[in-house]
Amino acid sequence: MELSHIFWSVILVIFSILCLFLFPNVNRNKYSSSSYTADEEELRLPPGRTGFPLIGETLDYYLNTRKGFPFKFVRDRMEQFSTKIFRTSLLGHQMVILGTAEGNKFLFSNENSLFQVWWPSTADKIFPKSDNQPAQVHAKRLRGIISPLIQKVDGLRECVGIMDMVMKKHLETYWKGKDVVKARELAKKYTLALGCNVFLGINDQNEIDEIVTGMDDIEAAFFAAPINLPGTTLNCGIKASKVMRSKIETMIRHRRNLLGSEKKSIPTEILVKDFIARMLSSVDDNGQVLKDEDIASHLVGLIEVGYTYLHSTLTMLIKILAEHPCVYDSVLKEQKEIASSNHPREKLSWEDFRKMKYSWNVVCEVFRQCSPAVGGFREALTDIKYEGYTIPKGWKVHWLLHSTHNNPKYFQNPEKFDPSRFEGDGPIPYTFIPFGGGSRMCPGNEYARLAILTFLHYVLNEFKWEQIIPNEKISYFPIQTPAQGLPIRLYRHED
């Protein structure tokens, strides 16, 4: 654990204990006290505990997540209180955790009627908007703008072309001719080059490096404790985001001049592939266009989320393929067949991705065992009855994918790497949720699938590899990744 983490942990505990004495009622709204009135008793709050004032059980949650056991936080409480629902207090909020597939179904099926998406306030600090409204207010509009580009076939076909071009260049520059590489660094390079190409329309490597200099600080801040003081991880990320947004704002102004901001003046063939053009031409219900600073904030957010989750997945995928030679051989067989049916200079086609069935099952098993995302949050829009308990209006609900992904009730021998779990009908609905679910499910899921399979196709057809550090320790902050960056020795296939 880093020294700064220990320091802030100690400060948090001292602060909490002080709060207990100074503000005994803080963080205890009308539903959180242990002495309920008859009416409140009738509400039947879910069983659980709320920990220290203000910080609640946040410290325990963070420490478990950083040690790689977010599921332990949940499992301990499930064993103590209930396997279906329990309450806690995290990040200064009363919170309920649902631990089963039925709970996930209930949550994801009642979006906007009972629940709405919610994010911790750190997201608003790193990606602020000009009207100071929270991220969830802006997320709906952003979804509407980007959906045709990364969720509809026409937009995705454009992305496939860019992925192919970026990956071939990446392979030539950073893999070929090398004996040893650090897989994490290369996964980062690929996902950043891709993000900058797709979202900003830039493909010059020097320009990309210049734009994304603070990306790791932004990534760390996204998962950091919510303490914004000089020198904290959050504070460094906020500063890095500011610098990056300002560079992107300059690009946006330039594009605005080139394109003109009127929707009618931007040709449809540009709107189907150009994120900046699409954002510049978007109007809300009141006819308002997005401000440049808000477009920049959205773009940094998109690049960051794609970067973080993708580089972690790709690195863990390379590690797992090195550890399971039989799985590697089967993926290679599938990828070689696809490569041999194409001309060497041809691009991967839409049809090729459909043939990558086994490869995708392997990626899904990587998502199940070492998903980069921990879960997400919702807010109760009204008093909600669930399993005989009440989730009071305004309380937050945290869903954690580890609750089902690592649960032997849903996945037999969860510690065994077994891609065949995804054959046929696959897992029970709402047990495998790497991208969340319902109408707020990750809109980048198809983009992620195509980006991962493109990477896999080109790297596998060229190389086999072995880990240089056997049993390399995994670090979980800010995101799951081998602690030394996964150095691997490359072996080129015989021609």
Ligand code: HEM
């Ligand atoms: C391996 C890759 C990825 C994983 C595992 C992942 C996972 C997730 C998860 C778990 C959520 C929360 C969903 C919920 O609360 O129900 C989410 C939300 C989101 N993701 Fe992804 N994601 C990935 C890649 C991407 C990419 C590449 C993009 C952008 C192109 C993206 C854009 C978003 C956005 C904008 C949201 C917020 C959606 C909303 O609130 O409406 N993600 N993602």
